[in-house]
Amino acid sequence: MSIDLSKMPKLGFGLMRLPENDGVIDHEQVCRMVDKYLEAGLTYFDTAYVYHGGKSEVEAREALVKRHPRDSFTLATKLPAWEIKKEDDVERIFNEQLERAGVDYFDFYLLHSIEEGNNYDTYVKYNCFEWGVKKREEGKIKHFGFSFHGSPELLTEIVDNHPEIEFVQIQYNYLDRTNPVVRSQELYEILRARNIPMVIMEPVKGGALAKMVPEAEAMFKAKRPDKSVASWALRFVASQPGIMTILSGMSDEAQMEDNLNTFKNFEPLTDEETAVVNEVTAKLLEVPQIGCTACKYCTPGCPMQISIPDVFRTINTLRRTPDDWRSKNFYSGLIQRSGKASDCIACGQCEGVCPQHLPIIDLMKEAAEILGE
Numbered sequence: 591m592s593i594d595l596s597k598m599p600k601l602g603f604g605l606m607r608l609p610e611n612d613g614v615i616d617h618e619q620v621c622r623m624v625d626k627y628l629e630a631g632l633t634y635f636d637t638a639y640v641y642h643g644g645k646s647e648v649e650a651r652e653a654l655v656k657r658h659p660r661d662s663f664t665l666a667t668k669l670p671a672w673e674i675k676k677e678d679d680v681e682r683i684f685n686e687q688l689e690r691a692g693v694d695y696f697d698f699y700l701l702h703s704i705e706e707g708n709n710y711d712t713y714v715k716y717n718c719f720e721w722g723v724k725k726r727e728e729g730k731i732k733h734f735g736f737s738f739h740g741s742p743e744l745l746t747e748i749v750d751n752h753p754e755i756e757f758v759q760i761q762y763n764y765l766d767r768t769n770p771v772v773r774s775q776e777l778y779e780i781l782r783a784r785n786i787p788m789v790i791m792e793p794v795k796g797g798a799l800a801k802m803v804p805e806a807e808a809m810f811k812a813k814r815p816d817k818s819v820a821s822w823a824l825r826f827v828a829s830q831p832g833i834m835t836i837l838s839g840m841s842d843e844a845q846m847e848d849n850l851n852t853f854k855n856f857e858p859l860t861d862e863e864t865a866v867v868n869e870v871t872a873k874l875l876e877v878p879q880i881g882c883t884a885c886k887y888c889t890p891g892c893p894m895q896i897s898i899p900d901v902f903r904t905i906n907t908l909r910r911t912p913d914d915w916r917s918k919n920f921y922s923g924l925i926q927r928s929g930k931a932s933d934c935i936a937c938g939q940c941e942g943v944c945p946q947h948l949p950i951i952d953l954m955k956e957a958a959e960i961l962g963e
């Protein structure tokens with residue numbers, strides 16, 4: 591049965607950033623959030639095998655499945671390529687997911703995070719596309735799709751070769767439309783041209799579009815003082831045609847409240863408001879970026895093993911959107927494996943080899959200040 595977009599809620603509840611107390615999911619708060627979301631007439635819950643180290647699917651069972659009738663919500667989850675080492679693993683993981691979530695079937699099932707390289711190769715190697723069709727025929731999956739982080743070229747190849755795919759989850763927000771790494775607008779156009787429904791992730795760019803440089807925020811506030819900065823990002827995405835649902839990984843009741851307000855009596859962006867979004871996008875793209883081309887000529891000789899281009903990538907995002915928690919998380923992970931910006935001893939080796947003639951020592955000081963280490 592094809593997906594009827596008119597029956598899909600515009601806001602999906604992403605269960606990947608649930609509230610926690612001392613590293614433990616705050617079950618009581620999640621229950622209240624689930625209830626509020628359902629009371630608002632919304633139904634789409636999105637989890638994955640790997641979210642919260644495997645605890646998200648279990649929390650879906652405890653806060654949602656055990657407490658609400660099965661036909662009052664839809665549940666989506668995902669198969670992790672990186673956990674599949676042999677063909678039997680696919681079935682084993684799927685059965686584990688059913689058990690963890692306490693359900694007999696999933697309404698939406700996705701191959702998680704397809705991109706060039708290992709993940710896609712694994713799904714092909716272990717016949718996961720054919721397996722998904724079989725599960726759908728068995729009634730264990732109602733709708734089969736995948737989430738995607740690769741190039742427009744790969745997306746075209748997959749959707750043209752796999753008519754069994756009913757929907758695709760992509761990253762889309764106003765700032766990433768022209769981002770050369772994400773190429774969101776191209777991904778959107780490919781799916782739109784083929785009439786494939788889209789689930790949208792990162793509509794607020796991991797929180798980055800909830801707080802940005804003050805000049806850009808002021809442009810939104812001047813137009814609609816009553817609306818939060820984040821609500822513009824959600825309204826922008828929700829105003830595009832072909833969207834099945836927009837995932838927001840809500841971390842507390844306040845975020846839930848703000849999102850529900852945005853979608854209650856949803857107002858699509860007017861032409862004037864779309865113009866404001868485009869002006870803000872241009873303003874954010876004007877914020878100076880470090881012109882590092884990630885050639886890595888500088889890294890082998892750094893005595894402190896600082897991953898210089900990765901530090902600059904982080905700083906470039908934070909200069910535009912200082913609250914981008916995803917970039918901060920990326921940096922925390924990075925410095926487990928390599929040196930910190932604050933480790934720089936100003937030896938100057940890197941500046942001597944950098945073909946872009948970047949003032950790396952000064953930039954490392956700025957990075958250490960922004961990142962706190």
Ligand code: SF4
Pocket residue numbers: 891892893894895896898933934935936937938939940941950951954
């Ligand atoms: S100046 Fe700093 S970043 Fe550059 S090579 Fe030396 S320690 Fe590494």
Ligand code: SF4
Pocket residue numbers: 881882883884885886887888889898899943944945946947948950
């Ligand atoms: S040598 Fe310069 S441009 Fe190349 S990665 Fe290092 S900082 Fe970036």
